[in-house]
Amino acid sequence: MSRQxxxxxxxxxxxxxxxxxxxxxxxxxxxxxxxLNETLRLTPSLYFFPRKATADTWLKxxxxxxxxxxxxxxxxxxxxxxxxxxxxxxxxVSGYPADAYVPARWDVLASEGISRRNLTHFGFGxxxxxxxxxxxxxxxxxxxxxxFIKVFQFKAVNKATGARAGVTTKxxxxxxxxxxxx
Ligand code: HEM
Numbered sequence: 731m732s733r734q735x736x737x738x739x740x741x742x743x744x745x746x747x748x749x750x751x752x753x754x755x756x757x758x759x760x761x762x763x764x765x766l767n768e769t770l771r772l773t774p775s776l777y778f779f780p781r782k783a784t785a786d787t788w789l790k791x792x793x794x795x796x797x798x799x800x801x802x803x804x805x806x807x808x809x810x811x812x813x814x815x816x817x818x819x820x821x822x823v824s825g826y827p828a829d830a831y832v833p834a835r836w837d838v839l840a841s842e843g844i845s846r847r848n849l850t851h852f853g854f855g856x857x858x859x860x861x862x863x864x865x866x867x868x869x870x871x872x873x874x875x876x877x878f879i880k881v882f883q884f885k886a887v888n889k890a891t892g893a894r895a896g897v898t899t900k901x902x903x904x905x906x907x908x909x910x911x912x
Contacts, residue, residue: 737833738879741765742912745876753865756872762879764833766871767846770853771819772831775898777810779855812850819849883910 741762748755756763787799799805813819819828823844824835839845846853854861861867878884887906894902 734831735885737761737765738883741876742879745880748876748880751873751876753869756869756876759872759876760837761833762872762876763868764836766868766875767836767853768831768833771813771851772829773893773899774809774813774853776852776855777893777895777899779807779809779852781805781807807852809852812852815850823849881912883912884908 741759744761745759748759781804783799783801783803783805786801789797789799791797814828816828817823819835821827823839823842824832825838826832826835839849847856854864854867884907887908888903891905892902894900
């Protein structure tokens with residue numbers, strides 16, 4: 731967001747009058763939520779999930795083929811690439827290329843009646859082990875980022891910052907930004 735000053739100002743004008751950071755007022759902050767969704771999609775905190783097959787498991791592919799995962803095999807679910815898969819997230823579905831940071835795609839998806847649950851978005855995992863703290867997490871992040879934008883204007887120090895793979899995804903430069911009080 732810091733590399734897009736206009737976007738930062740749009741989020742600011744949306745939240746500047748929010749004084750109570752409760753779930754209702756944060757739900758109203760649509761652009762802020764779109765930015766957070768888009769950020770989690772492109773830079774998921776957990777960029778792969780390890781899994782171990784507890785039984786011989788057949789997976790059906792899109793065509794007629796099947797893959798057998800033998801019991802005991804450890805596999806890694808590739809969240810990083812699933813979240814930027816052109817088939818699920820690309821122009822035909824969301825109006826924008828899958829690997830571009832475009833918060834507005836969430837408006838397009840909503841207008842088509844498509845929610846994150848319909849897509850391969852694993853920001854909070856999916857299925858039986860989905861994150862039980864998802865809504866608390868979203869509330870906390872909305873609260874912190876919202877309050878931050880309300881108080882500061884900020885600019886990234888570096889033109890581009892890659893993602894560093896650790897246990898979780900982190901910005902390569904540790905998030906170097908210039909801050910100015912509004
Ligand atoms: C933005 C914040 C958060 C993100 C991005 C996040 C992400 C995730 C992801 C991706 C998983 C699934 C891991 C997997 O399938 O292997 C997970 C699981 C989990 N999360 Fe979160 N989480 C967040 C906040 C929280 C909070 C606030 C709590 C608790 C208060 C929490 C508690 C858990 C627990 C207990 C699991 C394990 C669930 C299980 O294995 O059955 N998370 N989280």
